[in-house]
Amino acid sequence: MTNRLVVVAGGSGQHASVVFEAANLAGLQIVGIATMPGNATHVDPFVQFLGEMPDVFEPLIACDHKFVVASGSNDERRFIHDFLVGKGGQFQTVIHPAAMVSPSAKIGHGSVIHAGAIVSTNAELGIGVIVNHAASVDHNCILGDFVNISPGARLGGGVVVGNSVAIGLNASILQGRTIGYGAVVGAGAVVVQDVEPGTTVVGVPARNINK
Known part of the structure; x- marks a missing residue:
């Protein structure tokens, strides 16, 4: 059946x-x-x-x-x-036919990849991840469970994203950075340093507004 x-x-x-x-x-x-x-x-x-x-x-x-x-x-x-x-x-897992997902990428169950999204070579996505319209997850990124990548966001190569992270519209994260568990990256932010767990960063360059 x-x-x-x-x-x-x-x-x-x-x-x-x-x-x-x-x-x-x-x-x-x-x-x-x-x-x-x-x-x-x-x-x-x-x-x-x-x-x-x-x-x-x-x-x-x-x-x-x-x-x-x-x-x-x-x-x-x-x-x-x-x-x-x-x-x-x-x-x-739901992958829109207009998304581009590398055959080497690993996508956790229950994840959704929307139209225009890119998930590149050797990227790994956890359970229940959303990669929204026109967002890009570059090579060798590792995303935890229940992450939400908003439309237009860009993750450089080798970015590590913890569980339950929210990345805002058109945010950019430089290659090799780590975004800690439960953090929020504001819309349009440019992340040039690691982001601590549970914090919110905004702006260009992104700064921690919890301090």
């Missing part, structure tokens, strides 16, 4: 619509969209709505469907992922 995909929407559901479209264009068989309680007010009305967590998930798991969690929030993606893992859920 062929596994079919369930898109699990968090937040307003807008990001879920983008993931749904990418999965559809990638030729995946999609069952529909499920949501968190009280969320996903912008789910496309033409997409099959399956119900809310937690009640709807057990029968879907029993049917051997696979899941992709569609939320821009790193914490929410991790929460939903861990819930589904506890129920025995399996996950699907």
